[in-house]
Amino acid sequence: MQRFINNPDDLVDETVAGFVKAHRDLVHLDAANPRVVVSNAAPKAGRVGIVTGGGSGHEPAFIGYAGRNMVDAVAVGELFSSPTAKSFADAIKAANGGAGVAVLYGNYAGDNMNVKMAARMVAKDGIEVATVVANDDVCSAPQDERAKRRGVAGEIFMWKIGGAKAATGAPLAEVQAAAQKAIDACRSVGVGLGPCTLPGVGHPNFQIEPGTMEVGIGHHGEPGTRIEALKTASEVADDMLKIVMDDHALPAGTELAVLVSGLGATPVNELYVIFDRIETGLTAMGMTVHKALVGNYFTSLEMVGATLTVMALDAELKALLDVETASAAL
Amino acid sequence: MTQLDAQQVVFLFRVIARRLADARVELGALDGAIGDADHGTAMADGFAMVVQSGAEAAARGTAAGDLFAVAARAFLNAVGATSGPLYASAFMRAGQRFAGQTTIAAEELPAIIGDFAEGIADRGKARPGDKTMMDVWAPAARAASLAAEGPLARLDRAVVAAEGGRDATRAMAASVGRAARLAERSLGHVDPGAASAAIIIAALRDGLAPHLSGGHN
Structure with a gap:
């Protein structure tokens, strides 16, 4: 493994330690739980708190989105593994300003169970918890089973909108509704060209043969819908756009937020090559890109x-998306 | 009838913890084939915390029957993923059976296999055939509940049923949990959660046997 690792068992702790040092102007570690990263702006009295959490290895997600007008506290799990219920509970407590806490997270079995148990743990402290579960990954389940779809990069828009809504002082139910609306407006797809290796395993736990690509791949290497020969950037971009837009059914003239994220080892310049083609395709469909990441x-x-x-914007989502934020990643 | 006090219940936890620690690498490798390779670490660390918290509680005078609730909390605080809440729920369910008892009759303890199965099923909603730890807990619970036999014979049957359930997961495609995302790729691999469940049941049998072997039936 050509990797910067001391001991694989220490990787998560060392990542979090470096992160809170590098971004001490934005975040700090929870005093009671070293697996909870808290925004320096949290908690705010009378305001809804925003919490997320998930496995490590997705950096800058999830910790990179802790900050002002964004996520108030993040529960940190092992690599690709849900945080403990206690870490979610401690994150909820850290984010609690007395107006309830919205936990906005991905649709994974461990996260679902641990968030549920955490909500029960903090109920004893009188903290009201609302949840929104992201399900933006189009290829993870068919259209008629959307509730089964997993959450991927669309979660970033969900946090952004939820955090901005909370910043307005809106009550918990409205913050929850805005975050739900945001994720409902998101569709995502992933294309994998090469696998990843968990340091504790030492070899990739799935393969993508050289010269091929996996369309619809998940954030942990979950298999996609197709394995085929690797095509040009433009052809791949067209394919991704078609998958996302076919699931979306948006009228021409819709304003959009578009996020093209690398999966870790793809050069950033290639992401711009993909975005160039995607924006061209969206323009041809009569869509407008209001914001691109x-x-x-x-x-x-x-x-x-x-x-x-791709997130479809209405007036409310557009206004909330444009609210100024300060976090390490956004 | 042999009664186990708090120290002896902690010792029972310790037998399980030691077996899981021994299997840490092997479970990690199984998990690495279809998951994130942390199942061995999670289970070993989780049960190590169960032993540590249990020993501290026993030293403070906590009743034997209340150690299961202590164990549930310890496991939940130490382990995330799905195994954290699932085994915490298992311990909680067993704790309801023995709550407040200063000692526990050895022949009552095989019943925790059924309690674990119920707690895990309620929390995780997985069913036998889904390629999860339930493929071990469900048949083991059934075997352990056969009233016609003595406790040690029931434990022996549970161990056999657990091993059968574990091996059966090899031919299943996962349909819930993380491995479900890898459905077809999971074929041909033993489920790591099923493997650790079989280890726990075998350790429980071996830990209880000295208290039961001279016993009734």
């Missing part, structure tokens, strides 16, 4: 590949 926003260790997320 291109870079490594939600990765999967050193997986080679990219994800595309």
